[in-house]
Amino acid sequence: MKPLVYILLIGLIGLNGCKKFERIKGVDIEDWDPDLALAIVNTRASVDDVLNNFETGGFIDIDSTTGAMRLVYEGNLFSVTGKELTNVPDFTIPVVDSFITEQFDFPAGDVIQQADFKNGTLSYSLKSVTSGDIEVKLQFPSATQNGQPLETTVMINSNSTATGSISLANSSFDFANNNDFPVRYIAKEVANGNRVLLGTSSSITFQDLDYSYVQGYIGNYNFTLPLDTIVLDIFKNWKRGQIYFDEPKIEIKIQNSFGIPIRLTVDKFDAYTFKGGVIPLNSTQLTSGIDFSYPSISEVGKTKETIITIDNTSNLPNIIGNVPKEFYYQMSATANPTNTPTSNTFFLDTSKFNVDILVELPLYGWAKDFVVEDVFSLDLSLYEEFDYVDFKLITENGFPAEAKVQLYFEDENGNVLDSLIHKDEPVLLGAAPVDGNGKVTEEKKESIYSQFPIARYANLRDNAKQLRLVAAFETTGGGNQSVRVYPDYALAVKLGARGSLNMDEVLGE
Amino acid sequence: MRYIYITLFFLCYIGKTNAQQEQSLYFMDGNFYNHYTNPAKLPEYKAMFNILPTPYFNFSNTGFSFNDLFEEQGDSLMLSPQKLLKSLRKYNFLQLNLNIDPISFAFRIKKFHFSFNYAMKTSIYLNYPRSFFDLAWEGNGQFLDETVDIAPDFQAMLYNEFAIGAGYQINDKWSVGGRLKILVGGFDASTDRASATLYTNPEIYQLELATDYRVNVSAFGIPENIREGSKDTTQSNSLDFSKFPRFMGPNVGAAVDLGGTFQLNDKWRFALSVTDLGAIRWNTNATNFYSNGQYDYDGLDVSALVKEENVEFDVIVDTLVERLQFNQTQNSYTTWLPVKMYMGAEYTPVKWFTAGAMVYNEVYKRQAFPAFSLSARFHAGRFFSGGLVYGIRNRRFDNLGANLMFDLGALHIFLVSDNIIPIFAPFDARNTNIRFGIHFNIGKLKKD
Structure with a gap:
């Protein structure tokens, strides 16, 4: 009996254990707030x-010696290239005699001493009025090609017209005498070597002349430069208050490879400010325009730099004090502003000038x-x-x-x-x-x-x-x-x- | 009849008893499996073999019991993480073993004893830090300027064991023995590097996660996409158990048991043994997941705001996840069995009573888990023997084991557990183990 009682007793305990598992309802995480x-x-x-x-173009420039920093905002203007300054039109010379001189048809006012061509064509139409074949040597006394005199020889059959063309690549024409250009021909009968004349309907035409170098005076030429803006975003979040930069300056840097005197005129240079509205930049250095440097006749292919600095002698500090958000400027340039013809000016087809506007704010203030x-x-x-x-x-x-x-x-x-x-x-x-x-x-x-x-x-x-x-x-x-x-x-x-x-x-x- | 009742009584509580690792079994001379604890303990029969597969189940959790996990709320029980945290120590250890011995036999020829057994063994060890749960429950805000260990260390292994044993009675006093075991691995998931810490800087709560953590896995039946690290979620992620090795396989290892006994006189006997000294080499289907490095999160760099670009704050989570990188390789690796050492003494003042003491140590991943036990065993004639074993283990003093053996002629029935206290307080239990079986013993040897 005793063992049975023990087993029943322990069985009850076990049964309670099983019931305990049935009471499990879930997970209490009410206080789980990690x-x-x-x-x-x-x-x-x-x-x-x-x-x-x-x-918007701002960058930091650090002086390697002193460690001084300046904030620089930059704007850039570019000119047209020399290719746009003038053009040499197609030109026909009627060959009415064995030696003639004609004036090249340059734009009015241009006095050209020399022009080098990288491309172009010389076409001829030579008429023979002689029975028998003739040989014609065409010569251009003031022109060279690849350093050699420019000439060509043409054969014409009896009483016929010969046509043809030669390339004028790498040729150089001298127009030193009032744009004049001489042409000579020597026509001989093949049979006996007698000199003869060509028919008066003969002609020579210069076409598609593409110059690489022009020396001479082209008169006034107005460069149109685009309107530009320099945004000073350092101030974009300004709400109120004063800020002052010691020694602010504006630099106008001009790089020029035209061999021509050119004057830069500042038509407009305004600051749009938060505090003072629109304030024009006033500086004596801009009043009369800027005649910037140009390479001389012995410096063909080189570039000259001109730097104009506008500093505290202008009203720039006042502009900075009024918290500018942007500078708005327009400039123009004129070649030969004094209208003084000269023979020592030149330009290449690749000549140009760049204008960089640098607004410098030294971080000192x-x-x-x-x-x-x-x-x-x-x-x-x-x-x-x-x-x-x-x-x-x-x-x-x-x-x-x-x-x-x-x-x-x-x-x-x-x-x-x-x-x-x-x-x-x-x-x-x-x-x-x-x-x-x-x-x-x-x-x-x-x-x-x-x-x-x-x-x-x-x-x-x-x-x-x-x-x-x-x-x-x-x-x-x-x-x-x-x-x-x-x-x-x-x-x-x-x-x-x-x-x-x-x-x-x-x-x- | 009463013995049957008592047997049934224990059987009803499988899974609720606390137990130590095979400590009561150590004192059961005459039991077939006693030589598992010391191969020099030679059986008293000419032949012994089991009739039915002999199961062994062991569960131990130093961290918490059932009652430590749940809280009474009226008629209901609610899982309470807060209560759990109170019971956890700094490091907690969970162990689970399930072994089946389908085949085991032994025989004695004069002074020699030979044995063979085949067993399927499952062994799970988990070392988990309290700080991991603390971090999840309390959040890292409670651990400013502290380095928190968050990495569990574990080993889960399934393997077949084929053991051949031999023992020799040198003389009246000395006996020695050993078992050579061939191990065939079926599944393993284990860490061989287990360090992961989280530090929260008190300055502005920057995080430093340092890992040196490697998980090695070897299993037949792992889907190809998982083994190759594919993120394709359309394929199956389940283990294919049909591919598990039935008996032999390519992942092989070996282990030895060694032991000796010394009979000082009629009353005193001493014994010393080491078991499971060995390892398994996982060559096939091995995959390693490894994270090593320090990953810092210091906050977002919002300098992009100066450029009026957007800064997305919700990338914080993505950034943290990206910082924790696990690399995957397919390298072979080795796992060591937990080595067990037994050192005991027994005193038999009269033939019906034997007192014993044993010092036990189990070494797992260079950590030692010692235990101490005292035994009192009674022999009630030739038909029954039983005993009680008091044990101290893992800083717990509430372990009381019992062992019973019924000698019914050739048939021996036994039941052994290292802790019966949970019978009376099952929901406070943190340990349980039980082994029972029936075997045939033939030809009892006469003692000189």
Whole structure:
């Protein structure tokens, strides 16, 4: 009996065990709110990184000796080539005598001493009025081809007309005497060598003359240069405040391979500014135009450079102080502006001139309450399962300028919902300390915590669609002291987020 | 009759008993399988063989019990990760073994003893850190400036064992023995490098994931696309068990058991043995998945914003996933069996009672798992013997095993377990094992 009692007793225990398994209903995860911490942003941007990323032509130039930096914006103008300056029309010379001189039909006012042709055709039609075959030698006393006198020999049958053509490639014509061009022929009977004359209907035609070099005077020629714009996107996000660059300048650099005096006229050079509207650039160096250098007759093929610098003697500092967003300029150029004919000017078919406009802003100056603003789209739906989020922002400022920064969360209509840093008050990022020479000695580090508990975070998560960054900069000494920016200056921004993830939401319970 | 009831009573609780690894079996002289713990323990019969396949089941989990996993909520039980975390230690160890001995026999010729057995063995070891669950439950925000170990270390193996044993009674005092085992691997998944840590930098919560983690897998029936690392999800991902080797196969290994006994006098006997000293070489169908390196996530570089380009914050997840790279190779590898060492002493003051003590150590992947046990065994005539074994293992002191053997002439029935306490408290159990069987013993030897 006893064993049976024991077995029954233990059986009851076991039975209870089986019942226990039946009571298992599920998994209790009501309190599963893991605390997740993750780095969001970790960026270190040097001056070079920030300023060299502009897409509108700006670049950083660093002096290899001093390390001084300057921001350069560039615009470019190009002229037409020498091929467009003049043209040599097709020209026919009636051969009415054994020696004739005709004037080449150049455009009015052009006095050409010499023209070299890379292409062209000389066609002839020579009529014999003699019975018997004749040999005609055509000579062009003022022309050479490949360095040799230009001439050709034509055979004409009795009482017939001979036609043909020769290439004028690599030929050179001398028009030293008032565009005159002489032609001679010597016609002899083949049978007896007697000289004869050709029929007066004979002619020579110069066609498709394509010059490679022209020496002489072409008169006034007006170059039309396109309208151009230089955008200074460094200021594009400006909202208010003052900024001043010491020693700003505008350089006009002209590279010219025309062997002709040319004058550049600045028809318009205006600055569109945020604060002062449209301000024309005024400089005495532009008033009378710019006569730029040109190669001499002994410098054929070379290029000469002319640089005009517009600096603080103009109203450029005032323009910079009014925060320009772009420069808008139009120029024109005139060849032979003084209308003085000369025989020592020339141009090649490839001759041209380039005009580069460089707006240089040395990174040396001051800023006072210089506010920039930018808006970024924001989508927090990825983080909708978080109950709350705490942000940790660390900045390492390597610039000798302090910044007051605030980030505003806004809805799709731009209404402010909240701010990232210390509600309604911007955070101050201190300026990096400088030595006696104004050079930064170490970075200034700031750590900022910003907590977004449940209700506050829920408002952002559900409604925030954009993030507005507003930053006000001021250089050392309350903005009254100029500072220089070096290439190694950098700003590091690190942002981490820590929050409680609601696993009920994640698992869809 | 009462013996049958008791036998049934134990059988009802298979899977609920706690047990240690073959510690009670060590003290069961006269049991056919006793020589598995020391091949020098020679049987007392001229011949012994099993009638039915002899199963052995072992489960041990140092981390938690059933009650540590569930929480009462009114009439219901809810799985509670929080409760689980409270019970876990820094490192926790789970072990599961299931062996079947379909064929085993032994015979004695004068002073020599020979044995043979074929067994199918499944062996699973898992070493899991608490920090892995902590990280999942608490999140990494609770572990700033801490390096968290998140890598489990495991070995899961299925293999056939063909063992030939021999023992020799040198004289009245000394006996020695050994078993040579040919191992044929059927399946293995194991780690031979198991390090993965996560560090969260307190600055802005940058992450550093360092891995030196390699999982080796060898199995017949792995789909081709998985073995080649294909991401084609249209093909089957299931193991084809029909391709598992039935008896022999290409992944072969060997192991030895060695032992000796010393009979000091009529009352005292000492024994020392080492078993499962060996390994399997996985040459065929071997695939290795290896991750080694440090992967850092420091946050997104948003300098693109300066260029008014978009910065997608949801690439953070993709970036983290991409950083963790697993390379795949097909190199052979070797797995070592957990080596077991037994050192024991027995004292028989009277013929019906034997007291014993044993120090046991199991070495798995260079970690030692020692245990200590005390035994009291009674012989009630020639028909029954039984005993209790108290054990200390894995820092737990609540292990009480029992062994029963019924000698019905040539037929011997036995049942042995290393922990019977879970019978009374099954839901607090963390260990269970049981072995039972029936074998024939022929020609009992007379003791000199």
